[in-house]
Amino acid sequence: MSESVSAARVEPKPPLASLLHNGVLRLVMQRPERMNSLSEEMMAALAAAFAEAAEDPGVRVILLAGEGRAFCAGHDLKEMTAARAHPDRGRGYYEDMMRRCAALMLQIVHHPKPVIAVVTGVATAAGCQLVASCDLAIATDTATFCTPGVNIGLFCSTPMVALSRTVARKQAMEMLLTGESIDAATAKDFGLINRIVPADYLEQVVQKYAETIASKSPLTLKIGKESFYRQLEMPLAEAYAYASRVMVDNMLARDAEEGINAFLQKRKPEWTGR
Template identity: 50%
Template sequence: MDTKVLQFKHITLEVETPIAYVTMNRPNKRNALSQEHMEELTECFFTIGKSKEISVVILRGNGPAFCAGHDLKEMLNETPVFYQQLFDTCIKMMETIQSIPQPVIAQVHGIATAAGCQLVATCDLAIASEESTFATPGVKIGLFCSTPMVALSRAVGRKKAMEMLLTGDSLSAEDAVAAGLINKAVPANQLEEETKLLATKISQASSYTVGVGKQSFYQQIEMQQNLAYAYTKQVMSMNAAAVDASEGMCAFIEKRKPEWKGC
């Protein structure tokens, strides 16, 4: 799939094989998620998901913030049908991020609020600058962050999720690490380097194996333990019979670097 032909209004896509950089580009709106913006992100991630050349995706924001959530000006005085369509679009975007085989790393700076916090919680991994803050402040404006709650409550503990949702208070980057919302907080001048370092490390593994692992992670995470073991046994048996698994095991035994085939 040729990602170079994609043209967007609200995002940019740059590919430095094997890493793709998806940049939200509404800096004057703090990258607020309009309907069109979310549709573009969905299309972009869906297309990336079909690429054999891309192993990892870094999602970041241009301007002073990562993402300020939904575009509230777009939402004023609309109909229930409009809101249903808007949140359908948001859910499709979030599900697309988790359904593609490539791991998606959020590179967070500034604020990540409401649906922006949901976006961080949805990404497979997240690294943030130490100055970043995270919040689900919808309760303060009469609009409870119900859809962000889905991703947030699956990323952090129940008590912390409820505290964030009920108070709308911000979480520091340090506290976000402790809560499990992000993986690491680093000085702002190291954010890009640290995120790329993580992406590069992941890209050295078999893209086929990583894709199998990502899909099975989200499938098993909500299962009962016995069902999760039954499911992952089948996945691992299939994986063990794959070309890259055979190559990886042989390379380990022979003390050499594996040559991945992506299958």
């Protein structure tokens, strides 16, 4: 009797991996063969993960990284090109994708937990936008950044929004108009990233960096992040009035009372998130 052997079915990896440790949630985009591009699937996975993390009290800080030689190469151009076959030449699809991408970037900015981009390899177009949208960014010394849309006849208009709110105006225009890559040192000079770390020490430095932030009061981090972005859009006098109200409310919070008492008593505070 002959025995037929069928090959075992291999389930594809999910687009996003997650691991929570000591209050630090690590999200890793794991489509290296597509340079972790922001495909429909990837954006949906990221949006769902950020939404879940917002409601999880165990999550204090979020790290966002990419597997392989790219952090994120922007939109999936194969998906975008395929949409041209639609009767409207893709207009409806493109409008939906731009809405979804903008919603994802706003979700990061408005997220109650700090989000740190961990960049190894390249971050291009919407991938660079993703870095600029995160609260902080740590990169290896070999990471590169660019908004290369102009090179293919497609100005990086949506990445421009995050980029122009993160780096100085002339630096943003330089990246957008030339489409050329900048190295990690230049990205740090521009203000796009916070720190540059040798690849061999990246995990150690990133984890310590994240755990330092995660050790703070979760309520204080939430208040601080929200007020930071809100006051940026206000005139100076309005910003001071708003920040003063925030400061008073924060002062009356239990965590502020506990933190001040702990400081005066030379002990470690015990946060309750209230």
